[in-house]
Amino acid sequence: MTTTYKWTIERYHQAIDAGLFDDQPVELLRGAIVVMPPERETHAYYNSEVGDYLRTILGNSVKIREAHPITLPNDSEPVPDLAIVKPLGAIYLEHHPYPDDIFWLIEFSNTTLSKDLNEKKAVYSQAGIAEYWVVNLTGRKVSVFRDLENECYVTEETFTTGVVSPQFFPDVQIQVKRLMN
Structure with missing residues (x-):
């Protein structure tokens, strides 16, 4: 039988402060430290461009x-x-955003689609994140997950064109093509 160590956020922060992960990008998912893949040009481009687009809107x-x-x-x-x-x-000097601080999250998937549609979706829904978008850069579509019930998203919409409005900003229309072009 294999026993794995489950990290708490407090211990994870202590390890970060001690420099344990300085040479490796990691994230904590359900008490497990997960190594993040290196970010390639395509992923970095979309992340930056869509961030700028959303700031404008x-x-x-x-x-x-x-x-x-x-x-x-x-x-x-x-x-x-x-x-x-x-x-x-300045609140974010004291702590990273908590679920109540988050309107929605977006992941861009080139090589991490399975992780984003399964593990991360489950982590986000169980934490009470109201809305989660996955931009599938290879499949050229956006999956929008909403409407939490029993810690699961019950609504999934897929967009390849048109506009999508975030749940917290129903009057805002985001061009789907701008998320992938």
């Missing part, structure tokens, strides 16, 4: 965090590609 009503951690109650501190969060200013 949403203005000062949100803070767009690119590839920065969020802190979740299920011993998880993932690093979503984009976190659209409340603009709480």
Whole structure:
């Protein structure tokens, strides 16, 4: 029988502060430290471009965090590609955004599609993240997950064209093509 060590967020932060992961990008998912794959040009491009696009559309009503951690109650501190969060200013000096601070999350998937559609989706829904988008860069589509029931998303919509409006900003229309072009 194999026993694995489950990390708490507190111990994970202590390890980070001690420099344990300085040479390796990692994230904490359900108490497990997960090594993040190196970010290639395509992924970096979309992350940056879509972050800028959303800043233009949403203005000062949100803070767009690119590839920065969020802190979740299920011993998880993932690093979503984009976190659209409340603009709480210096509060984020004290802690990363919590679920109540998050409007929605976006992951760009080139080689991590299975992880983003399964493990990360489950972590986000169980933590109470109201809305989660996966931009499938290879399949050229956007999957939008919403409507939490029993810690699971019950609504999934797939877009290849048109517009999508975030749940917290129903009057905002985001061009689907701008998420992939």
